[in-house]
Amino acid sequence: MKKLLSIALGTSVLLAAGCSKNAPEQSSTTKAADANQPQKIVLASTGSDTDVWQFIATLPETKKAGIQLEVKNFTDYVAMNNATANKEVDANAFQSYNYMVAYNAESKSKVAAVSTTYIEPMGIYSSKYKKVDQFPSNATIAIPNDAANEARALSLLQTAGLVKLKADFNPIQGTTNDVVENPKHLQLKPIPMATAVRVKNDVDAIVLGNTLAMEGGLNVLKDALFYEPADQSTKLYVNLVATAAGRENDPVLKKLGDLYHTPAVKKFIDEKFGGTKIDVNKPVSYFTENKQ
Structure with missing residues (x-):
């Protein structure tokens, strides 16, 4: 440099x-x-x-x-x-x-x-399902593997009603170990986000930040099954x-x-x-x- x-x-x-x-x-x-x-x-x-x-x-x-x-x-x-x-x-x-x-x-x-x-907004995307409540038991969901975005993805999955996190969940450094309820036994798979869009069709769903989603031709407001609100809860x-x-x-x-x-x-x-x-x-x- x-x-x-x-x-x-x-x-x-x-x-x-x-x-x-x-x-x-x-x-x-x-x-x-x-x-x-x-x-x-x-x-x-x-x-x-x-x-x-x-x-x-x-x-x-x-x-x-x-x-x-x-x-x-x-x-x-x-x-x-x-x-x-x-x-x-x-x-x-x-x-x-x-x-x-x-x-x-x-x-x-x-x-x-x-x-x-x-x-x-970070969104949940799927090539197989139209709504998050359609995810089957043991569905595989890919999430970011860097600390900040993994925690953010988990918070989004909780907001979508798919998992429940510890009461003291850290929104910056939380991990999959903080999941306390997972009624559908979802397989949460942290992966490098640089490869995220390419594996979208290989998993049941994927959680993506909007920059990567756009690079993959996706619009979070139109193509995501569920996405974050833009308010104090996501500041x-x-x-x-x-x-x-x-x-x-x-x-x-x-x-x-x-x-x-x-x-x-x-x-x-x-x-x-x-x-x-x-x-x-x-x-x-x-x-x-x-x-x-």
Whole structure:
């Protein structure tokens, strides 16, 4: 990966700072620059989100905000967060809040939320059945095998009335071991989501996030047998713009959230993604507030 471009501090600046050996390196969004020059932000994304941010990069509103946006497409979620945490890119836009929390729990490097973007309902899909109550005993249901999405899938299966989870189920790190009631003896099979759509016809049902569903030609609002509501009960699954921990209040990065919620972007998303990316314009505190 290319290292994030930055301006080396001059000797005189170091002296003014007391010759500290720990003086932080300036980022591309905080360096002193000609006020007439746009500030470059390198943003990592993936799949359909890349399409959205590449569109944002072309908007006159982005230029007016003084931003030159470069969008890099990644295929690996962990690599994207690692690059962001290590400041090889300025920010990323691909993950839900619960995925970010799970990543931070497992990684020495940390990322933090800058702003909210949208929620994509997770859905249950099947090539064999039309309703979830048609699933037979011992039906095999494939679910994501990464921590955050496995927990999310299990919560969805509970909402659909297929299983019951422990009362203290962790919505971020819960696993199939937390299933306490499974009246149909469903075989829950965690699998890598990169291969999920390809195995859809090999199992009785599959639980998919909307980005992967769309890549497989599926619309969660039309093709899923059951999908998440977009309300307070699913706020942990709202997607966000993330950056390295400590940079989340950078005023230039904050502009990315404002740009995402412009009318032009909303129109682009509605037309291109069939209403499956539901806009959520909330403060970051929305994720941790107690209101239910």
